[in-house]
Amino acid sequence: MSRDLVHVAVGVLRRAGEILLTRRLAGTHLAGCWEFPGGKFEPGEMPEQALARELREELGIEVVTTQSLIRHRHPYPTRDVVLHTYEVTAWQGEPLGLQGQALRWLPAERIDPADLPPADGPLLSAARLPDVYAISGDFSDQADCLRRVERLIAGGVRLLCLRCPDLDAGTYRALAAAVLARARPVGMQVLLHGAADWLTELAAELGAGRHLPARAVAAVGQRPLPPGAWCAASCHDATELAHAARIGCDFAVLSPVAVTASHPDRPALGWARFAALVEGAALPVFALGGMQPQQARAAREHGGQGVAVMRGLWDPAGG
Numbered sequence: 001m002s003r004d005l006v007h008v009a010v011g012v013l014r015r016a017g018e019i020l021l022t023r024r025l026a027g028t029h030l031a032g033c034w035e036f037p038g039g040k041f042e043p044g045e046m047p048e049q050a051l052a053r054e055l056r057e058e059l060g061i062e063v064v065t066t067q068s069l070i071r072h073r074h075p076y077p078t079r080d081v082v083l084h085t086y087e088v089t090a091w092q093g094e095p096l097g098l099q100g101q102a103l104r105w106l107p108a109e110r111i112d113p114a115d116l117p118p119a120d121g122p123l124l125s126a127a128r129l130p131d132v133y134a135i136s137g138d139f140s141d142q143a144d145c146l147r148r149v150e151r152l153i154a155g156g157v158r159l160l161c162l163r164c165p166d167l168d169a170g171t172y173r174a175l176a177a178a179v180l181a182r183a184r185p186v187g188m189q190v191l192l193h194g195a196a197d198w199l200t201e202l203a204a205e206l207g208a209g210r211h212l213p214a215r216a217v218a219a220v221g222q223r224p225l226p227p228g229a230w231c232a233a234s235c236h237d238a239t240e241l242a243h244a245a246r247i248g249c250d251f252a253v254l255s256p257v258a259v260t261a262s263h264p265d266r267p268a269l270g271w272a273r274f275a276a277l278v279e280g281a282a283l284p285v286f287a288l289g290g291m292q293p294q295q296a297r298a299a300r301e302h303g304g305q306g307v308a309v310m311r312g313l314w315d316p317a318g319g
């Protein structure tokens with residue numbers, strides 16, 4: 001039996017580091033929840049037209065510019081909802097609760113997912129994530145590693161995967177602790193890469209997240225970290241993306257989008273295939289493989305969260 005499918009346009013409005021939430025009115029689906037403003041498409045409307053009309057009707061503002069953030073589908077008991085989410089990067093007017101709904105501005109990290117509709121988990125992750133995810137290269141020298149981290153921080157990078165596959169556990173622990181001590185005060189979030197179980201305990205101890213290699217994602221039935229700590233997955237196809245979302249990962253990297261120096265003979269997905277895979281994914285997806293930070297916008301235009309960059313950031317002078 002075919003289910004009802006409802007398309008909804010949703011806006012993320014930011015001001016002084018805070019995001020606008022509005023409260024669903026009594027008598028509506030999910031009454032009392034805090035949500036991102038927006039509403040259902042009317043017949044014949046394009047997503048951005050629906051967004052502009054909804055924000056005019058609900059908040060009395062005029063949308064000036066938008067950037068697509070994430071589109072995902074959520075099965076509610078009575079119908080499926082597709083949320084088309086946009087960053088509203090400029091608008092005119094002061095948002096008001098024109099339908100009597102309460103308004104509230106909150107920093108992204110203080111929004112409690114439990115206050116939002118059940119469909120909003122991926123949307124909140126997307127709103128909290130930047131559009132560049134740096135992935136470290138292999139290294140063993142702590143001073144060199146910290147110099148590279150400093151350079152990333154100075155360049156505005158705020159999400160880092162610490163990937164050191166050849167280090168023993170003791171050296172990795174010391175290195176991760178040193179990186180976190182530097183990253184925490186500036187709000188850079190760090191994910192520990194690897195399949196080993198001890199990484200979960202280390203992540204909890206240091207206030208870090210975990211990034212699971214594809215083989216580790218396939219092997220687990222549930223994310224290894226509690227909500228609130230980032231849990232990311234490496235994926236290469238639709239099956240892996242679906243599994244990553246099912247086990248509760250917050251975001252994924254999908255590769256290889258372009259041909260890379262490290263795997264020149266591996267066929268690249270290209271942007272069209274990337275977009276098709278992201279379209280079906282229920283979590284934010286970064287493009288990985290041959291990416292440079294300035295391609296974040298292209299990734300966004302193809303439905304992605306942004307780019308995951310290895311060489312281009314960690315080792316920009318390298319080959």
Ligand SMILES: Nc1nc2c([nH]c(=O)n2[C@@H]2O[C@H](COP(=O)(O)OP(=O)(O)OP(=O)(O)O)[C@@H](O)[C@H]2O)c(=O)[nH]1
Nearest residue numbers: 008010028029030035036037038039040081117119120
């Ligand atoms: N606006 C909005 N809707 C959401 C969010 N999350 C989510 O699951 N939804 C669902 O998407 C649908 C949007 O419906 P809506 O009630 O806002 O639609 P609308 O503004 O056109 O209202 P109307 O139908 O009373 O005219 C609802 O089923 C709602 O529960 C969200 O963050 N914002």
Ligand SMILES: [Mg+2]
Nearest residue numbers: 037038039040
């Ligand atoms: Mg609405």
